[in-house]
Amino acid sequence: xxxxxxxxxxxxxHAYHILVSARRDLFRLFDVTLWPLVLFLSxxxxxxxxxxxxxxxxxxxxxxxxxxxxxxxxxxxxxxxxDNYWMGMIEHVMISPVRWWEFILGGAISxxxxxxIIAALFLTxxxxxxxxxxxxxxxTLIGFLACAGCGLVLSVFSLGVALLKRGDAFAFIFAFPDAxxxxxxxxxxxxxxxxxxxxLAETLPTTHAFNLLKATLGLAPWQPLLYFATLxxxxxxxxGFTAWALRRARRDGKLVKMK
Amino acid sequence: xxxxxxxxVSKTFQGKRPVAALTDVSxxxxxxxxxxxxxxxxxxxxxxxxILIGLTTPDQGRVEVCGLDVQRxxxxxxxxxxxxxxxxxxxxxxxxxxxxxxxALLYGMPRSRVDEVMALAGITEKRDAQVSLFSxxxxxxxxxxxGIINRPKVLFMDEPTVGLDVDAARAVRDIIRELNRDGCTxxxxxxxxxxxxxxxxxxxLISEGRIVAEGTAAELKCQVKSEEAxxxxxxxxxxxxxxxxxxxxxxxxAQDEDACRLxxxxxxxxxxxxxxxxxAEADFAGIRFDEPTLEDVFLMLTQKGLEVGDE
Numbered sequence: 001x002x003x004x005x006x007x008x009x010x011x012x013x014h015a016y017h018i019l020v021s022a023r024r025d026l027f028r029l030f031d032v033t034l035w036p037l038v039l040f041l042s043x044x045x046x047x048x049x050x051x052x053x054x055x056x057x058x059x060x061x062x063x064x065x066x067x068x069x070x071x072x073x074x075x076x077x078x079x080x081x082x083d084n085y086w087m088g089m090i091e092h093v094m095i096s097p098v099r100w101w102e103f104i105l106g107g108a109i110s111x112x113x114x115x116x117i118i119a120a121l122f123l124t125x126x127x128x129x130x131x132x133x134x135x136x137x138x139x140t141l142i143g144f145l146a147c148a149g150c151g152l153v154l155s156v157f158s159l160g161v162a163l164l165k166r167g168d169a170f171a172f173i174f175a176f177p178d179a180x181x182x183x184x185x186x187x188x189x190x191x192x193x194x195x196x197x198x199x200l201a202e203t204l205p206t207t208h209a210f211n212l213l214k215a216t217l218g219l220a221p222w223q224p225l226l227y228f229a230t231l232x233x234x235x236x237x238x239x240g241f242t243a244w245a246l247r248r249a250r251r252d253g254k255l256v257k258m259k
Numbered sequence: 260x261x262x263x264x265x266x267x268v269s270k271t272f273q274g275k276r277p278v279a280a281l282t283d284v285s286x287x288x289x290x291x292x293x294x295x296x297x298x299x300x301x302x303x304x305x306x307x308x309x310i311l312i313g314l315t316t317p318d319q320g321r322v323e324v325c326g327l328d329v330q331r332x333x334x335x336x337x338x339x340x341x342x343x344x345x346x347x348x349x350x351x352x353x354x355x356x357x358x359x360x361x362x363a364l365l366y367g368m369p370r371s372r373v374d375e376v377m378a379l380a381g382i383t384e385k386r387d388a389q390v391s392l393f394s395x396x397x398x399x400x401x402x403x404x405x406g407i408i409n410r411p412k413v414l415f416m417d418e419p420t421v422g423l424d425v426d427a428a429r430a431v432r433d434i435i436r437e438l439n440r441d442g443c444t445x446x447x448x449x450x451x452x453x454x455x456x457x458x459x460x461x462x463x464l465i466s467e468g469r470i471v472a473e474g475t476a477a478e479l480k481c482q483v484k485s486e487e488a489x490x491x492x493x494x495x496x497x498x499x500x501x502x503x504x505x506x507x508x509x510x511x512x513a514q515d516e517d518a519c520r521l522x523x524x525x526x527x528x529x530x531x532x533x534x535x536x537x538x539a540e541a542d543f544a545g546i547r548f549d550e551p552t553l554e555d556v557f558l559m560l561t562q563k564g565l566e567v568g569d570e
Contacts, residue, residue: 006367013364020361024352088348092405095312096365097337253272253306253315 014106073151077107143213160242268320295459343406345418366409380404396427493543
């Protein structure tokens with residue numbers, strides 16, 4: 001069978017694995033229902049008690065959704081790897097012809113499904129409770145895709161950390177997208193930060209992805225080139241790191257759980 | 260033709276305290292063979308398998324599987340091998356069919372293969388049951404089904420009967436024979452000597468990361484032909500076993516679950532052994548001469564039993 005077809009099957013295998021896990025696990029179901037709703041409602045209700053300015057509500061709706069997109073695109077593939085590691089099955093996956101980037105793409109398929117649910121929740125609630133409507137669907141979709149791209153880069157990097165640190169990596173992996181989102185000015189301009197932090201924030205593709213979303217509300221300039229430039233650098237670093245991490249994990253026997 | 264070749268393989272795991280897992284290990288497994296790798300926990304069996312299937316890399320040496328260099332052609336090798344482990348965990352919430360479907364997709368096999376392997380491993384009736392709730396016998400059958408999902412040319416089986424009751428272990432051994440009859444080359448690690456004698460065409464004895472002997476069970480047992488074994492029914496503490504080891508004519512001592520096995524120079528050694536038992540007022544249920552076994556070969560070559568050490 002053609003290697004491309006086999007690769008597609010492996011990607012689908014990972015997406016299938018995540019789907020089965022999510023269907024049977026209440027905690028994972030909360031990932032697309034309760035936790036995003038808590039974030040969304042606490043932010044919008046707090047802001048709505050002060051103002052009905054559509055920019056404020058808009059930045060919260062789009063920012064919160066962009067944040068969830070980054071989180072899910074980062075988390076799905078790494079969660080899949082960690083599930084197999086914790087359950088003592090990682091060697092059964094890693095002896096198959098699987099390639100590391102197939103984990104990432106399988107996770108991305110699953111993330112698309114989860115984000116569709118969360119987007120429907122946020123945009124419906126935003127519309128009916130706060131009368132928020134998207135200005136420009138095309139530009140907004142580009143902003144969301146930009147966030148997805150950032151999530152994938154973080155996912156590549158996080159998978160590398162999981163390969164090296166195994167169970168110890170999870171706390172870092174869990175906190176990583178949130179820390180990056182906060183640094184990237186999810187609901188505010190990065191100019192609020194002190195100069196060194198601002199400089200760091202400008203090097204993050206997530207900052208420019210959130211700016212693309214803010215631009216649809218007229219709250220930031222539309223600068224896709226800056227986004228692509230920073231994303232390309234981060235992608236190269238993340239791919240290099242994870243390829244190295246896999247070689248290192250293999251050398252150190254970290255792909256197998258010894259008795 | 261050889262299905263698996265390892266040449267001068269060495270591996271040390273670095274860390275605060277470096278551990279030399281394998282030292283200069285060489286072996287060759289012919290196509291269609293069941294090859295046993297025998298040794299106690301911590302001997303290096305799992306590390307050797309991990310190297311042969313590409314889960315870890317050797318510091319020195321070279322490994323080939325199905326004629327392909329494992330490090331250079333890992334992806335191609337991965338299509339042709341699979342693994343059954345006797346102490347694997349299992350993902351919660353997945354049914355047999357769901358988990359096997361996942362592996363079928365990973366290897367690019369059609370879903371119909373899932374039904375085939377369930378039938379071969381005798382777990383069709385457990386199709387919709389959660390694998391994590393299986394008894395160890397059923398779980399092992401599941402892993403055998405998973406291990407043959409890609410029709411591997413070489414199947415690595417790491418302690419496939421560990422922890423199973425007598426009936427479940429026998430059922431697993433029957434499946435292993437059937438797979439081998441269908442042409443699958445099998446590398447089997449175990450520390451059950453009788454299992455190795457029963458199943459394997461050839462065996463290698465491994466201790467502290469080195470292969471200390473290799474051959475058919477009969478060839479290996481020839482190495483202790485001139486000696487005898489004495490079996491003492493009962494459990495003895497290490498202090499008393501040391502005293503037994505100092506009895507003139509006793510070559511080695513090993514304690515099994517319910518019996519102590521002494522490798523002795525000749526039949527005359529029975530007398531001083533009995534004297535030592537009686538003098539110490541040791542609590543034993545019986546004593547007799549026994550046929551030499553692979554365990555005696557291991558004992559003679561390493562001065563160790565098979566239940567020592569931890570990995």
